[in-house]
Amino acid sequence: MRRRLARNVLFSGASNVWAIVVTLISLPVMLHGLGAVGFGVWALLETFSAGRGWLSIADLGISIATTAEVSRRQSLEDTQGVSRAMTSSLLLLAAMGVLCGAVVASAGPPVLPAIFHAPSALHPQLVVAILALGVRVPFEMVSEGLFACLQGLQRIDLARVADACQRTLFIAGAATAAVVTGNLAVVEVASLVGTLLGAGLAIALLGSRQSLRIAPAWGDVRQLLHSGWAIGGTNVFSVVHRNMDRLIVGVILGPAPVSLVEIATQVQNGADAVLAATGSPVVPAASWLDARRSKEQLRQLLFRGTKYAVLATTPLIIGAAFLAGPLVNVWVSHRYSEASVLIPLAMIYMLMVSPLQVGSLMLTGVGRARDVLRPFAVATVVNLGASIVLVLLIGVAGAFVGTLVGTACLILPLMRSVLNEVDATPRDFVSRSLVPVLVPAALLVATLAAVLALRSGAITTLVIGTLVGGAVYCGAALRWSLRPEERRELRSVGSWL
Numbered sequence: 001m002r003r004r005l006a007r008n009v010l011f012s013g014a015s016n017v018w019a020i021v022v023t024l025i026s027l028p029v030m031l032h033g034l035g036a037v038g039f040g041v042w043a044l045l046e047t048f049s050a051g052r053g054w055l056s057i058a059d060l061g062i063s064i065a066t067t068a069e070v071s072r073r074q075s076l077e078d079t080q081g082v083s084r085a086m087t088s089s090l091l092l093l094a095a096m097g098v099l100c101g102a103v104v105a106s107a108g109p110p111v112l113p114a115i116f117h118a119p120s121a122l123h124p125q126l127v128v129a130i131l132a133l134g135v136r137v138p139f140e141m142v143s144e145g146l147f148a149c150l151q152g153l154q155r156i157d158l159a160r161v162a163d164a165c166q167r168t169l170f171i172a173g174a175a176t177a178a179v180v181t182g183n184l185a186v187v188e189v190a191s192l193v194g195t196l197l198g199a200g201l202a203i204a205l206l207g208s209r210q211s212l213r214i215a216p217a218w219g220d221v222r223q224l225l226h227s228g229w230a231i232g233g234t235n236v237f238s239v240v241h242r243n244m245d246r247l248i249v250g251v252i253l254g255p256a257p258v259s260l261v262e263i264a265t266q267v268q269n270g271a272d273a274v275l276a277a278t279g280s281p282v283v284p285a286a287s288w289l290d291a292r293r294s295k296e297q298l299r300q301l302l303f304r305g306t307k308y309a310v311l312a313t314t315p316l317i318i319g320a321a322f323l324a325g326p327l328v329n330v331w332v333s334h335r336y337s338e339a340s341v342l343i344p345l346a347m348i349y350m351l352m353v354s355p356l357q358v359g360s361l362m363l364t365g366v367g368r369a370r371d372v373l374r375p376f377a378v379a380t381v382v383n384l385g386a387s388i389v390l391v392l393l394i395g396v397a398g399a400f401v402g403t404l405v406g407t408a409c410l411i412l413p414l415m416r417s418v419l420n421e422v423d424a425t426p427r428d429f430v431s432r433s434l435v436p437v438l439v440p441a442a443l444l445v446a447t448l449a450a451v452l453a454l455r456s457g458a459i460t461t462l463v464i465g466t467l468v469g470g471a472v473y474c475g476a477a478l479r480w481s482l483r484p485e486e487r488r489e490l491r492s493v494g495s496w497l
Contacts, residue, residue, distance in 0.1 A: 014160070015160035015161065015163060015164040017273070017274070017277075018168070019164065019167055019273050020269075020270040020273055020274075022167065022168055022172075023171070023266050023269065024270075024331065025175075026171045026172075026174070026175040027262070027263065027266055027332065028332045028333075029178065029179055030174065030178045030187075031259065031332060031336075033175070033177075033179040033180075033181075033182050033187075034182060034184065034187070035182075036255075036256045036259045037119060037122075037255050037256050038122065038182070038184055039258075039259050039262070040255030040256055040257070040258035040259050040262070041116050041118050041122060041126060041184065041255045042187060042188075043259070043261075043262045044116045044246060044247065044250045044258060045112070045116070045126070045129060045130065045133060045184075045188070047243040047246055048104060048108075048112075048133065049133065049136070049137070049140060050097060050100060050136075050137045050138075050140035050141045050144075051140045051143075051144070052239075052242060052243075053239070053243055054239060054243055055100045055104070056144075056239050057239050058096045058097075058141070059093070059096070059141065059144060060096070060225065061227070061369070062089055062092055062093055062096075062145070062224050062225070063089075063093070063144045063147070063148040064148065064364060065089075065227040066086070066089040066145060066148040066149060066152060067148045067149075067151045067152040067287075068227065068365055068367075069085050069152065069223065069224065069227065070082055070085050070149055070151075070152025070153060071151075071152045071153075071154065071287045071365075072287050073085060074152065074153060074154070075287075080214060082152075082153075082210060083210055083211050083212060083213070084214050084215075084216065084217050084220050085152075085220050085223075085224070086149045086206075086210065086212060087212055087214055087215065087216040088216035088217055088221045088224060089145050089148070089149065089220075090142060090145045090146070090149075090212075090216075091216045091221075092216075092221055092224065092225075093141045093142055093144065094141070096141060097137050097138030097140070097142060100137050100138075100141070101134040101135060101137035101138050102134065104130065104133055104134035104137060105130070105131050105133075105134030106134075108130035108131075108133070108134065109126075109127045109130050112126070112130060113126050113127070115250075116255055117250070117251075117254050117255055118255065122184060124185075125183055125185040126184055126185075127185075128184075128185035128188070129184050129185045129187070129188035129189075130188075132185070132188040132189045133188060133192075135192055136188075136191065136195050139192075139195050139199045140195060142199060143163075143166060143195065143198060143199045143202055146162065146199070146202035146203060146206050147159040147162060147163055147202060149206055149210070150162070150202075150205065150206055150209070153209055153210060154281075155209060156281055158205045158206075158209070159202075161205070162198065162201050162205050163198075163202075165197075165198055165201050166194065166195060166197070166198020166199065166201070167198070169193075169194030169195075169197050169198050170191050170195055170198065171194070172194065173190030173191060173193055174187045174188075174194070176190065177189070227367070240380050240383075240384065241379075241380055241383060241403065244383070244384055244399070245261050245265065245387065245400065245403065246258050246261050246262065246265070248387050248388055248391055248399055249261050249391060249396055249399055252388075252392060253391070253395070253396065257395075257396050260336060260338050260339045260342060260396055261342070261396060261399065263328065263331075263332060263339040263342075263343075264342035264343045264345070264346045264400070265346065267320050267324075267327070267346060267347075268346035268347070268349065268350060270316060270320070271313050271316040271317050271320065271347065271350045274312050274313050274316055275309055275312070275313045275350070275353075275354055275357050276357075277312075278305065278308055278309040278312050278357070278358070279305070279309060279357045279358050279361050282301065282305060282358050282365060285301060285365070286298060286301065286362040286364075286365025286366050287365040287366065289301065290365065290366040295422065295423065298362065298366070298421070298422050299422040299423070299424055301358070301362060302358060302362055302422050302429075302433075303424075303428070303432040304432075304433075304486075305358035305362075306355055306359065306429070306433040306434075307432065307433045307434075307436055307437070307481070309355075309357050309358055310434060310437050311437055311440075311477055311481055313350060313354045314351075314354070314437055314441050314444075314473075315440075315444060315469070315470060315473045316350075317347045317350045317354070318347075318445060318448065318469075319444070319448065319465065319466065319469060319470075320343055320344075320346075320347050321343065321344040321348075322445070322448040322449070322452065322465070323448065323452075323461065323462055323465050323466075324339075324340040324341075324343035324344055325337070325340045325458070326458035326459070326462040327340070327343070327462060328340045328343070329458040330458050330459055338396070341397060342396065342397060342400055345397060345400035345401060345403075345404065346400055348404055349400070349403050349404055349407060352404070352407050352408070353410075355415075355433065355434060356410070356411065356414055356415065356418075359414070359415065359418030359419075360372050360414060360418070362418065362421070363417060363418060363421060366421065368417070371414075371417035371421075372414065372417070374413065375417075376410065376414075378409050378410070378413075379406045379407060379409045379410035380406060382405060382406040382409050383403055383405065383406025383407070384402075385402075386401070386402035386405040386406060387399045387401075387402030387403065387406075388402075389402075390402045415429070436480065436481040437477075437481060439480045439481070440472075440473045440474075440476035440477040440480065440481060441473075443472050443476045444469050444472060444473040447465075447468055447469045447472045448465050448469050451464050451465045451468065451469070452465075
């Protein structure tokens with residue numbers, strides 16, 4: 001299990017770092033090709049995708065439930081049950097995808113252009129783009145199911161390879177189409193082609209690990225729906241949180257300011273990608289350990305997993321917050337300098353949620369998704385209301401401040417459920433998972449403050465801050481955050497792999 005966890009975290013991290021690189025390259029290219037208004041309309045349209053957009057709600061929690069169920073059956077060596085759960089899940093997701101895609105293709109063209117405040121010149125392109133998105137939706141949902149099956153087999157490495165390839169094909173096609181044609185419709189068609197190719201690769205990888213020839217069973221479909229409904233409820237609030245800022249700003253202020261939201265959101269997604277990598281093995285691992293009644297190992301999974309998650313994301317959070325100005329100027333030009341005010345707000349959100357990631361996923365893995373659902377529901381309702389009011393009052397920044405207000409309502413009730421599950425106290429959690437990060441974080445803050453005080457050019461500041469700050473943080477983390485046995489384990493990761 002420890003070898004699998006090490007391999008899974010490594011591949012998840014590599015995949016998500018690659019996603020950050022792809023985003024860093026593609027976003028300014030897309031902005032240049034489509035312009036601020038065209039890019040804003042495209043970003044609004046992507047909030048309706050089934051990968052990370054509104055339509056991912058139709059997943060109903062089936063993907064995560066599939067990961068947990070496949071992992072549970074594999075731990076019990078039920079090979080036929082594993083295959084049956086997979087085929088049942090994929091059939092269910094395909095059916096939901098076809099239904100949602102049909103709704104998008106039929107209802108989207110007459111409705112979405114007005115909601116997005118799209119200029120009349122963009123309407124013909126937007127209609128074709130909406131139709132292409134409707135065709136893409138089923139393949140996105142099936143892809144998520146394929147990735148979930150691979151994760152349930154403890155092959156998160158293969159799932160991340162497939163996901164990274166699909167994401168690269170998707171964004172490479174979209175960015176190329178944006179630069180060459182500047183046409184929103186062509187961009188969306190290119191995105192569809194990339195999704196199809198990525199789904200084909202995922203099918204091949206899963207087929208090489210597990211037979212999919214066993215027919216689906218209605219009993220397994222019911223089991224996945226039953227297990228997934230609470231997870232799906234949590235996912236509703238995650239999806240709302242993930243997409244509400246762009247939609248609220250687009251509806252109230254128009255598509256051009258959405259570009260500023262997208263810039264800050266993509267920086268936030270970079271930190272979130274690293275956080276997700278550290279948490280990606282948690283659901284199958286927690287399900288595995290819970291099936292074997294290993295309470296002590298679940299407690300260690302929470303403490304150590306949270307510490308590693310916070311250690312991995314803190315330098316990105318602090319670095320992006322302090323270097324937001326130079327980052328925006330170098331990355332997308334000074335014309336979008338207003339985004340540098342939004343990035344620190346986005347990073348404060350990441351600072352608040354990073355200690356919660358492993359615990360919330362662990363609750364899901366052990367079948368207590370309902371305990372995650374309730375605080376998420378309250379936080380999302382508060383977030384939505386506060387964001388609408390604050391955008392009307394203070395503009396784009398209000399969407400990010402509203403998110404912080406909502407997240408503050410989430411922390412205490414969620415952590416209470418997590419600690420009760422593993423019989424731990426708040427003091428144990430803070431001392432074992434958070435205190436070890438304080439020294440390297442403080443040294444990084446001091447280093448970046450000194451670099452900014454030099455008042456060098458944007459590129460120089462960015463390079464010096466990244467290299468020197470990264471070196472200081474890593475050295476301090478190795479010295480003060482990791483115990484000797486943890487350092488030995490890290491050195492032995494290569495042999496585990």
